[in-house]
Amino acid sequence: MEYRAVNRMNSPSNLRRATSTSCVAPTPTNTLTDRLNNLLTSSGSGYVLSLCPGEQYPITAPLLFTAPNQEISTAGYPTDDTRATLIVSGPVFSNGTGHTTAVDGTCNNCEGVKLRNVQVNGTRLGALPLVGGANIEMGGSNSNHLVEYVHSYDPRSWSCLHIFEGNLTCNNATVQYNDIGPAGSDLFGQWADGISVACRNSFVKNNMINNPTDGGIVLFGSPGTRVENNTIWVETNTLLGGINMVDIGSFDGNYTGVVVTNNTIAGGFADGTPTGSQTKGTNNEDVIIKIGIAIGPRTWFGNHYGNNVSLGGTVLNNQLTGAFSYGIAMSSAKNFTVEGNVLVGNTSFIGARGPNCSADDPTPSPAPFIIDLSTVSQSTTQLDFTPVSDGDSLTCVQPPDGGDYWPYGGNPNPPEAAPTTTTTSTPSSHTGTTVGIIIGSLLAVAVVGVAAWYIRRWAIKRAEDRKILHATRQYRDHSGYLRSKE
Numbered sequence: 001m002e003y004r005a006v007n008r009m010n011s012p013s014n015l016r017r018a019t020s021t022s023c024v025a026p027t028p029t030n031t032l033t034d035r036l037n038n039l040l041t042s043s044g045s046g047y048v049l050s051l052c053p054g055e056q057y058p059i060t061a062p063l064l065f066t067a068p069n070q071e072i073s074t075a076g077y078p079t080d081d082t083r084a085t086l087i088v089s090g091p092v093f094s095n096g097t098g099h100t101t102a103v104d105g106t107c108n109n110c111e112g113v114k115l116r117n118v119q120v121n122g123t124r125l126g127a128l129p130l131v132g133g134a135n136i137e138m139g140g141s142n143s144n145h146l147v148e149y150v151h152s153y154d155p156r157s158w159s160c161l162h163i164f165e166g167n168l169t170c171n172n173a174t175v176q177y178n179d180i181g182p183a184g185s186d187l188f189g190q191w192a193d194g195i196s197v198a199c200r201n202s203f204v205k206n207n208m209i210n211n212p213t214d215g216g217i218v219l220f221g222s223p224g225t226r227v228e229n230n231t232i233w234v235e236t237n238t239l240l241g242g243i244n245m246v247d248i249g250s251f252d253g254n255y256t257g258v259v260v261t262n263n264t265i266a267g268g269f270a271d272g273t274p275t276g277s278q279t280k281g282t283n284n285e286d287v288i289i290k291i292g293i294a295i296g297p298r299t300w301f302g303n304h305y306g307n308n309v310s311l312g313g314t315v316l317n318n319q320l321t322g323a324f325s326y327g328i329a330m331s332s333a334k335n336f337t338v339e340g341n342v343l344v345g346n347t348s349f350i351g352a353r354g355p356n357c358s359a360d361d362p363t364p365s366p367a368p369f370i371i372d373l374s375t376v377s378q379s380t381t382q383l384d385f386t387p388v389s390d391g392d393s394l395t396c397v398q399p400p401d402g403g404d405y406w407p408y409g410g411n412p413n414p415p416e417a418a419p420t421t422t423t424t425s426t427p428s429s430h431t432g433t434t435v436g437i438i439i440g441s442l443l444a445v446a447v448v449g450v451a452a453w454y455i456r457r458w459a460i461k462r463a464e465d466r467k468i469l470h471a472t473r474q475y476r477d478h479s480g481y482l483r484s485k486e
Helices: 029-043 297-301 445-472
Strands: 048-051 056-059 071-074 085-088 114-116 119-121 136-139 146-148 151-153 159-164 174-176 193-197 203-205 208-210 215-219 226-228 231-233 239-245 259-261 264-266 289-295 314-316 319-330 337-339 342-349 367-371
Touching: 029 048, 029 056, 151 159, 231 239, 264 289, 289 297, 342 367
Parallel strands: 048 071, 056 085, 071 114, 085 119, 114 146, 119 151, 136 159, 146 174, 159 193, 174 203, 193 215, 203 226, 208 231, 215 239, 226 259, 231 264, 239 289, 259 314, 264 319, 289 319, 314 337, 319 342, 319 367
Antiparallel strands: none
């Protein structure tokens, strides 16, 4: 399916900029990485590393921002395929590590750095994922980072773009007008995120995220962050979650002040053209989004985090279209507001228990909006949620293996009227009421070392979380091979 891109040329940040600075050529490529990093190290605050339009830059180590307000961008600031391409080309080691990051802005002196109008090719090329950083690592203990008009795709590791929390002091990052993905594979354990954010008071807006496989946009708490007007859609890979508010790491599940609003999430659609009154058909890849918006750690990790909850977020006026297992799933959450989210165009809610589902969890039937009232408290939700008895480990479901279950569709239609909402003081009287059940990473060698340590720390933590995810699903394949689908 296709979506109409937002009008990027008219955005305020893309107004005509000075173009007198000569761009840095990629040749000779055998000295490329050192030349680019030497420029960033020696040029100081405010330096713009200008790359040449239409050129490819095969780098063998990350490009490291070293001073405040530096920028890496393509000369002339194109927004199409003439953007310079940074190609992750460093070594891959037999122990599952190697070069995974193209750009790193997480140094302790990297206030206000910018990555603009470039492409980043992570070159996984169907290989197994590596332990390491994302294609792009920004944030850290800094404020006012900007990533815009960037195409980041095919990461070797776990994400196309990561805004890192640093010492929980990352603040006010802006991620806008980017085209992200594809990312990862829907083979079991080979997933990757589109955009991953762990930074306070940030803005994630007007991004187009195509074919991620783990999370389209993943919020690791990030209190005060606004996620708005993004489009997430799948074509050839099943996606575990469109927008995820499930992680306990970083900010201990604190989503206070987070607003997720006016985003469009599109699951799989039937291939071909309908005939007559036909409304559903087959999808050659059996592609769905398992959870459109996931709220609460239990939806993802089951009972691993015990009584921990996602706390204090707001999910408003988002649109879902296409095929899902669950449109919005809510479990282990407190003080959330979830209102005005609607189905648009044609939808299907499909899937069944897969081999990774625990025998102890009675996986609920696919549905637009589900809530586990026993683990959600003090929250206001729209009236069309369906109560379920167990909202744990929902990504264990599998799409149908063929069949006429996928809706025919295209661009999203205008939203339907939002469901009426109600808030009362009566605990657990209805979905839509306030629920009252309480449960809850080259200034110097040292700079390079610190950056690498931070990235590795995050990667190890992410790998641990995935092990937890695998364990909660009780993965079984008696033939000894990984399944082709999760």
